[in-house]
Amino acid sequence: MISKNQDIPTPEVCTANIAAVRDALYVLNGKWKLPLIVTLLNGAKRFKEIQRSLNEITPKVLSKELKELELNGFLERKVFNTFPVSITYELTPYSESLDEVIESLRSWGEQHRKHLVKGRRLESVLQDH
Amino acid sequence: MISKNQDIPTPEVCTANIAAVRDALYVLNGKWKLPLIVTLLNGAKRFKEIQRSLNEITPKVLSKELKELELNGFLERKVFNTFPVSITYELTPYSESLDEVIESLRSWGEQHRKHLVKGRRLESVLQDH
């Protein structure tokens, strides 16, 4: 999509491309999506387990985030007919399709932070973590 | 970073990785960053020109977005001592470092939308554009 002064796509294509990028950003957006995915990397977890591993995310927010990730096909909610019922969440194979995107974001983000540090304007630009 | 059941990084590394991803997301976030970058791809533009090309973004918001992009080193603000003064904004060489990230977001976003359409749950997951 990006290409300075050469083979600029038509406006329609360009809009579609922006939309695609926004879709991707949208899906990973918010405070908890990444931590949530990461915490499920080493296997299925239950609601309360996830909550504990994520430095006390509130149940309302956790519930919402899990639903979104499930709708996106990144994780599966499994119900076990024990008593009381137990429920687990685990990453789907499809979630692996995120690997490349996340890795490219990660490496660019890392590089960019260094770039800003060199220019000494880190604070004015990026958030604290 | 993502790697199911194998070579899980230490918690510290993992946190740093998440931070890097968040940095990258942060920089591209918001309604106007991408359209703004795209509109500057075919050359320097003045404030009012940008405003017109971006379906009437308000001046306050445009001003803020331009400042952020400038602080990130993606564009340069040039002042010309004409009368009245004219000012242009143009992408820097550093902005090209975004190409890969954006392309990977674009292609994943495109693929993901198709994936959702197949599963018929597009509406519940992605935004309209």
Added chain:
DNA sequence: CAGTATCCCTCCGGATACTG
């Protein structure tokens, strides 16, 4: 033209309490 100043509204996410 190139912005700044004010006001306003919505939505995200947090706090807290409660239910099957």
Added chain:
DNA sequence: CAGTATCCGGAGGGATACTG
């Protein structure tokens, strides 16, 4: 345990008006 219900504050962004 696995969530839902309610209330709430702050940030992002829009509308409108004004300035050098």
